[in-house]
Amino acid sequence: xxxxxxxxPTALRRFxxxxxxxxxxxxxxxxxxxxxxxxxxxxxxxILKGAAGSKFALLETLNRATPLIxxxxxxxxxxxxxxxxxxxxxxxxxxxxxxxxxxxxxxPLPPALLLPAIxxxxxxxxxxxxxxxxxxxxxLGVDEVVTTLLFNFIMILxxxxxxxxxxxxxxxxxxxxxxxxxxxxxxxxxxDGLRLHWGFALAILAAVSVWVIxxxxxxxxxxxxxxxxxxxxxxxxxxxxxxxVKTALLSGGLAALAGFSEVAGLKGNLTLDLxxxxxxxxxxxxxLALLNPLGVVISALFVAGVFVGADSMxxxxxxxxxxxxxxxxxxxxxxxxxxRLTHTRIRWx
Amino acid sequence: MEIxxxxxxxxxxxxxxxxxxxxxxxxxxxxxCERAGVLNLGIEGIMVxxxxxxxxxxxxxTGLWTxxxxxxxxxxxxxxxxxxxxxxxxxxxxxxxLGVTLLATATASxxxxxxxxxxxxxxxxxxxxxxxxxxxxxxxxxxPAFFAQTAxxxxxxxxxxxxAFVLYxxxxxxxxxxxxxxxxxxxxxxxxxxxxxxxxxxVGSGLMAVGGAFLTMSAFSSFFFEMVNGRGWICIAxxxxxxxxxxxxALGALLFAAFDALQVRLQQTPMGAVVPYQVFLMVPYxxxxxxxxxxxxxxxxxxxxxxxxxxxxx
Numbered sequence: 276x277x278x279x280x281x282x283x284p285t286a287l288r289r290f291x292x293x294x295x296x297x298x299x300x301x302x303x304x305x306x307x308x309x310x311x312x313x314x315x316x317x318x319x320x321x322i323l324k325g326a327a328g329s330k331f332a333l334l335e336t337l338n339r340a341t342p343l344i345x346x347x348x349x350x351x352x353x354x355x356x357x358x359x360x361x362x363x364x365x366x367x368x369x370x371x372x373x374x375x376x377x378x379x380x381x382x383p384l385p386p387a388l389l390l391p392a393i394x395x396x397x398x399x400x401x402x403x404x405x406x407x408x409x410x411x412x413x414x415l416g417v418d419e420v421v422t423t424l425l426f427n428f429i430m431i432l433x434x435x436x437x438x439x440x441x442x443x444x445x446x447x448x449x450x451x452x453x454x455x456x457x458x459x460x461x462x463x464x465x466x467d468g469l470r471l472h473w474g475f476a477l478a479i480l481a482a483v484s485v486w487v488i489x490x491x492x493x494x495x496x497x498x499x500x501x502x503x504x505x506x507x508x509x510x511x512x513x514x515x516x517x518x519x520v521k522t523a524l525l526s527g528g529l530a531a532l533a534g535f536s537e538v539a540g541l542k543g544n545l546t547l548d549l550x551x552x553x554x555x556x557x558x559x560x561x562x563l564a565l566l567n568p569l570g571v572v573i574s575a576l577f578v579a580g581v582f583v584g585a586d587s588m589x590x591x592x593x594x595x596x597x598x599x600x601x602x603x604x605x606x607x608x609x610x611x612x613x614x615r616l617t618h619t620r621i622r623w624x
Numbered sequence: 625m626e627i628x629x630x631x632x633x634x635x636x637x638x639x640x641x642x643x644x645x646x647x648x649x650x651x652x653x654x655x656x657c658e659r660a661g662v663l664n665l666g667i668e669g670i671m672v673x674x675x676x677x678x679x680x681x682x683x684x685x686t687g688l689w690t691x692x693x694x695x696x697x698x699x700x701x702x703x704x705x706x707x708x709x710x711x712x713x714x715x716x717x718x719x720x721x722l723g724v725t726l727l728a729t730a731t732a733s734x735x736x737x738x739x740x741x742x743x744x745x746x747x748x749x750x751x752x753x754x755x756x757x758x759x760x761x762x763x764x765x766x767x768p769a770f771f772a773q774t775a776x777x778x779x780x781x782x783x784x785x786x787x788a789f790v791l792y793x794x795x796x797x798x799x800x801x802x803x804x805x806x807x808x809x810x811x812x813x814x815x816x817x818x819x820x821x822x823x824x825x826x827v828g829s830g831l832m833a834v835g836g837a838f839l840t841m842s843a844f845s846s847f848f849f850e851m852v853n854g855r856g857w858i859c860i861a862x863x864x865x866x867x868x869x870x871x872x873x874a875l876g877a878l879l880f881a882a883f884d885a886l887q888v889r890l891q892q893t894p895m896g897a898v899v900p901y902q903v904f905l906m907v908p909y910x911x912x913x914x915x916x917x918x919x920x921x922x923x924x925x926x927x928x929x930x931x932x933x934x935x936x937x938x
Contacts, residue, residue: 276712276818277934277935278713278714278934307734310738311738312738359718411916411917415920415921416920416921417916417917417920418864418916420665420718420860421857421860421912421913422913424854424857425854425858425861425909425912425913426913427854428853428909429909429910432902432905433902433906435902436900436902436903439900555722558722559723562719593741594738595733595738597730597733597737598734600730600734601727601731604723604726604727604730605727607723607726608705608709608720608723608724611709611715611716611719611720611723612713612715615713615714615715616713
């Protein structure tokens, strides 16, 4: 068999194939529910209800989507330049550490300046974490997939050290957690009484900013050129190494904002379970969005909905919450295949 | 000198060989995939599914070797998924590999939860027992290190030679290496690049899963969610470190395992009282990054690695 490109796919291909991927994902979910001995319709219904069935559920989904928008953007920006940043998890924790360091009284700033200063410091911390791997890539040709992945493990051990040592909360009753942020360093809620903080608004702002950078600036053009063909970009005078470094700084900074927003907006302190894999899930979010920054918002809402819905469902039905991980991974694999088939035809020889 | 004392004990070397065994299986598996031109980032998840499937089979009452076979089959299944998406369809090996890792890891967690909903502490199985090879196991240091291990460790070391032999001394190995260097030439010989690459990914994934199964069936006897803990990613670094050669990669695994065994023992010394234990636990990951940096300049990457092949396209 071989693949032939289709220059002008029909509407059926364009919409039918992604829809087919979604149907396949739902089918997998149903099979998993059956395997767990539950009614598939009831299970899917419970997931939907848990994700968007009430005001509380909806706000929970928006809250869960917030870090995923940041990590999704981080991955989307990097992958666009073919910089395989799999280390958003480490960059997220770097941002969280910076937030706690500066948000517990170390910065004598008026409240209006304190939060922006902390956010910038967090971005800087995340950017620096990715700088190492990207310099190793551009200077020495060291594959960044493995180095960024391994940094995740190093970082979580570093956080564990901090929480048991220098950053340990003296009032923590021996639990490995940091001291709580000052009130002035907390992101307020958007509407009083509703559990949704300004981190969500910041995430939307970040998505729009990344979209502007990608479509309206020289850097965005250079990033795309490097991603499409690094050799050709170099030949036409684009400083590929510099573009890679700039991309990395942006990507690491965005991922770090996830850590900032989780600590300052939701948790108020740093613990070892701050992120249940937001960095890795960001890869799924970015790919489902086809690396489009505005699409990232939508796919983050979808993925967050699946996770929040599955959490709520597993409390009512005997289906383990890991169904959410299987669902999102299946959605990812079926969607990339569907998109490939939209633009290619299979010829059997 | 505590380090010297540690290096001269037989138990240290025995531990190093034991820690190296799962890495050798998985590194050889990844090496086979990459030599054929496919980067398999599914390795981490495939090791998890292997660890789970082999352990579960034995827990349900099969023999140990049947358990290893079940683990291998589970790994090959996910290998088939990876191969089907990346080889004929030419999808991004990065995306598919990470997707397979997430899918396989989640599948293992889900299957564990639905098969054992009640348990709080993971049940144990009777794992492979060390088998002392007569005479050889009586040698000082080398004896207990290499000749008093479990059958799976012996299998890992035999496999190094088998993989090296097949790669360099058989027509199959030649075709496989050519698929990773110059696929068009393979096609010109009348062989199918698609078939070779898919076969390599499936077999390689089977080996990765056996590497995972070593953890539950020879090292720990229970299954934990976080047990693979980045070993798969380390194996990818080891393939680069070994310059895509089975012997060198296995030597790298052994060296790496020796450092791992050393850091565990250094934690017990006066040094361990001063340095936080997390620093010791970081050593394996830092070592892997250093290994990549050291080898990057001299790496002989397979020329067609990560480049999809579509017949009739140039």
